[in-house]
Amino acid sequence: MKEITTTVFPVFVVFTNFFVLILCLPRKKSLGFTLFVFGAIVAANFIADIFIARFGLTDPTKPFRSWIYLPFIILLFKGLTFQKVFGYFAPMTFAATLVLPFEMLSRFLIPLGEFWYWLAMLVLPTAVLSVYLALVWRYGRVLIERLFSFGTEKEWALYALSSVICFIVLSSVYPTLADYTALVLLLIFFIAWFLVMLCFAIINTHEKTRQKYDADLAREIISSGRGYYDKLTDMTEELHILRHDYKHHLTSMQKMIKSGYNEEIRDYLETLHGDIDGKAINDYCQSRVVNALLDSFSETCQKSGIEFSVKIILPPPETIDDYELCIIIGNLLENAITACLRTPESERQYIEISMRPREGQYGIKVENSFDGVLNNDGKTLFTTKPDGGLGIKSILSIARHHDGEYVPVWDEKKFSAFVVLKIK
Numbered sequence: 474m475k476e477i478t479t480t481v482f483p484v485f486v487v488f489t490n491f492f493v494l495i496l497c498l499p500r501k502k503s504l505g506f507t508l509f510v511f512g513a514i515v516a517a518n519f520i521a522d523i524f525i526a527r528f529g530l531t532d533p534t535k536p537f538r539s540w541i542y543l544p545f546i547i548l549l550f551k552g553l554t555f556q557k558v559f560g561y562f563a564p565m566t567f568a569a570t571l572v573l574p575f576e577m578l579s580r581f582l583i584p585l586g587e588f589w590y591w592l593a594m595l596v597l598p599t600a601v602l603s604v605y606l607a608l609v610w611r612y613g614r615v616l617i618e619r620l621f622s623f624g625t626e627k628e629w630a631l632y633a634l635s636s637v638i639c640f641i642v643l644s645s646v647y648p649t650l651a652d653y654t655a656l657v658l659l660l661i662f663f664i665a666w667f668l669v670m671l672c673f674a675i676i677n678t679h680e681k682t683r684q685k686y687d688a689d690l691a692r693e694i695i696s697s698g699r700g701y702y703d704k705l706t707d708m709t710e711e712l713h714i715l716r717h718d719y720k721h722h723l724t725s726m727q728k729m730i731k732s733g734y735n736e737e738i739r740d741y742l743e744t745l746h747g748d749i750d751g752k753a754i755n756d757y758c759q760s761r762v763v764n765a766l767l768d769s770f771s772e773t774c775q776k777s778g779i780e781f782s783v784k785i786i787l788p789p790p791e792t793i794d795d796y797e798l799c800i801i802i803g804n805l806l807e808n809a810i811t812a813c814l815r816t817p818e819s820e821r822q823y824i825e826i827s828m829r830p831r832e833g834q835y836g837i838k839v840e841n842s843f844d845g846v847l848n849n850d851g852k853t854l855f856t857t858k859p860d861g862g863l864g865i866k867s868i869l870s871i872a873r874h875h876d877g878e879y880v881p882v883w884d885e886k887k888f889s890a891f892v893v894l895k896i897k
Contacts, residue, residue, distance in 0.1 A: 486572065487539060488515055489602050490565035493609050497617040498560055499551040507549050514542060539565065539640075555629035556621050562636040563668055564609075569643055570665040571605055572598035574658060620672060623679035635671055639664045758785045762795045763802065767826075770806045779813045780823035787828075788835040792896045797871050802826070804864035805839040805890050812843035812888055820886070830896060834877070837892040845885040868892060 491511045500507050518538060524530075546561045547554055575597040624632075643664055646657050757767050767783055774781035787798075806824065813822045824841045865879070872879050875894035882889045 493564045497613040555633040558633035559636050562640045566640045570661050757783045782825045784827040809841035815844045816842045835894045840889045843888045
């Protein structure tokens with residue numbers, strides 16, 4: 474009984490941690506394959522521990538045994554590497570802090586009879602870990618999603634280091650349970666409290682980061698929408714003036730008809746027709762909002778001497794709304810105009826935008842001339858804008874929402890930006 478229980482105790486903690494990971498972390502492989510790998514490793518270690526305990530052998534690798542699972546965690550689950558390190562050591566340390574106090578209570582409250590002592594050591598941790606797993610089943614996935622929603626690899630390296638240190642400290646004090654019970658109990662409580670507070674601190678920091686990001690994104694969305702909003706406002710005002718002047722035009726033409734000025738009437742009507750055409754928004758597609766935005770950029774290009782061409786087929790209704798399309802189009806064209814203006818005057822300055830659905834996806838391509846100078850490392854673009862490149866962040870945010878991607882491609886004279894969105 475003693476050999477089996479002392480072996481089950483650490484294995485049960487590890488097995489509990491595997492169950493937490495499977496419940497909370499997104500897997501790269503199927504559930505069956507993941508369980509098979511974990512089960513094989515746990516079974517091998519369990520048999521080795523029983524064999525070593527049964528024959529009284531020493532095992533110098535036992536303090537480091539938990540580390541052999543880490544490569545499998547990294548390979549089998551999705552996410553940043555240090556997120557998975559944190560996700561492995563933090564729950565396992567917390568699970569150990571839940572069951573270690575019961576071993577200490579057993580030393581104080583239960584008589585020295587080995588059978589009852591080791592039975593309590595088996596039953597009590599099982600009960601408390603079962604409650605722990607029930608709470609993980611109910612709240613674990615939501616907590617992990619909030620915990621892992623933000624943060625860079627460097628930030629998670631620091632968080633992972635904290636969880637590893639807690640695990641090492643807890644593993645180091647475990648052999649001293651009998652000699653320094655009160656001190657060890659206080660340390661266990663501190664480690665558990667530290668892990669809980671660390672998780673809340675990470676979530677709180679990330680929530681504040683999310684709020685700042687959302688505020689910056691909202692400002693960028695407002696900025697990107699200002700062009701087509703101004704265009705619609707100007708057009709409404711001009712039509713209002715035109716309607717107000719319409720009665721004067723009718724009065725003039727009536728007088729001209731009575732006087733027989735037919736040639737003058739024809740010239741007058743052509744002038745009115747041209748005036749109305751100049752106030753109209755060009756039709757590029759069936760969306761008035763998208764038309765207004767494209768027409769606004771068309772006017773900007775015309776004033777700057779940039780060739781502007783549009784080929785557009787809107788996505789199916791209720792798949793991608795005009796609001797999101799305008800954010801993508803506005804930011805892509807804004808960057809394209811900036812690049813064109815940097816192109817030498819001797820070179821052709823142009824912008825071509827094409828949009829169309831194809832095979833369950835919606836593609837947006839903006840191609841433009843530029844001077845071949847980019848702030849990049851050969852693979853990644855780095856913004857030079859003081860706002861930190863919020864336009865690209867806005868595009869990426871919408872692309873992720875539609876399970877799509879943003880891909881820039883460039884050479885010495887041409888820059889192309891591709892946005893692909895899945896149509897659900």
